[in-house]
Structures are given as C-alpha cells and as structure tokens.
Amino acid sequence: AQSVTQLDSQVPVFEEAPVELRCNYSSSVSVYLFWYVQYPNQGLQLLLKYLSGSTLVESINGFEAEFNKSQTSFHLRKPSVHISDTAEYFCAVSDYPGYQKVTFGTGTKLQVIP
C-alpha cells in the first residue's frame, strides 16, 4: 500500500530565505507524485506534479520538486520565499493501477516571517 511521510509539521522561515519541505513515499510500483497547497479557509490547489519524464518539475510561482526514485523522495524547494507563500503544503502519491486513489501526507505548515 502506498503511504506518504512529511516529517516536518511546521517550518518557519524568514522572508527571502530558501526553504525545503520534505516528502518521502512508500510504494512498490510506479507512482505519480503531487504537491498541493492550502491557503487558510480554502480547499487544496495543485502546486506541481510528477507523472513521468524529467525528474525536476516546476510551478509557476517559483517552487520546484525533484523526484528521486532511489531515495523515494519528492522534496519541495523554493530559493526565496515570500509572505504570500504562507500556507499548508501537502505531498501526495498515487500508484498503479489506475492512479486514481491518492494518499496524502499529514501536511507541512510553512510560516514565512517578515
């Protein structure tokens, strides 16, 4: 069965500093990987995804994540955070067959400090 581990429940970081949010998954088969973001009192929105091809995927607002199959990781990074990045971030995995059942991690709250 697939599972996702986000070890850091909260990550405080100063504005304009870099950040890495860690995600490790467990699955014995081919996987698709996602990062979703949730702003306060809202639903989740897709930030980026890895389905196949290049192991480095990017979002439109400067985040990137790298799929590392040997380490079963999909860490999310941003070189310089903004106040507006304050949100909760969820890593998620779906696997073969079908890829329609998604397992979410417990979330990491990113707090950007002015």
Place this chain on the structure above:
Amino acid sequence: DAGITQSPRHKVTETGTPVTLRCHQTENHRYMYWYRQDPGHGLRLIHYSYGVKDTDKGEVSDGYSVSRSKTEDFLLTLESATSSQTSVYFCAISPGQGTTSGSYEQYFGPGTRLTVT
C-alpha cells in the same frame, strides 16, 4: 477554477442525527471523492466514485455512506453522527485516465465544516 460547490458550508448537528453533505460539479468529471481533514492526519479518503452508481470505500469509511445518481452530484451521508465525525469535509473531482496532462490531478471544493455536539 473547477466548478465544484459543496453544501452546506457550515453545519452544527447533534449526536445521533443523520447528516447529508452534497458535492456538485459542473465539469463532467468521472471521478469524485470525499475526504475529511483533521489536524495531524492530513486528508483521509472516505469514499470515492468512478462513475454513476459506482462507488468504493476509502481508508476511513466506517459510519459513512455515499450515493451518486447523477454525474454531477456526490452525496455523503452520516447515518448517525458522532462527535468523532466533527471535521472539515472536502469533495474533490478528477477527470480520470486519459491523454490530457490534467487527467490525474484532483480539484477540490471549498469544504464543509461539520460540528457534532
């Protein structure tokens, strides 16, 4: 934004009463999901549907039932609400397998905050 609405958005109910939450989509997506979100647990799948009248259980399905009589509507029912079902409930939709790049991502509704007293 994907056209997903949830109703009601907030509800307070008493232990032992039945509760039905509604998810409505205008995207004609095949897959629909119900999750609950609780602190420290992230999102956990309750039930999902892969077509009209086709549903399956998720990891926390006990105490919940679902129905999907039309493509656009997915109902979640708590037959007899308990305090442990106090949570925020999210509906999500997904197009399903296909050749478009967005086939595998899920689109979420705004959520329903349910309090069982």
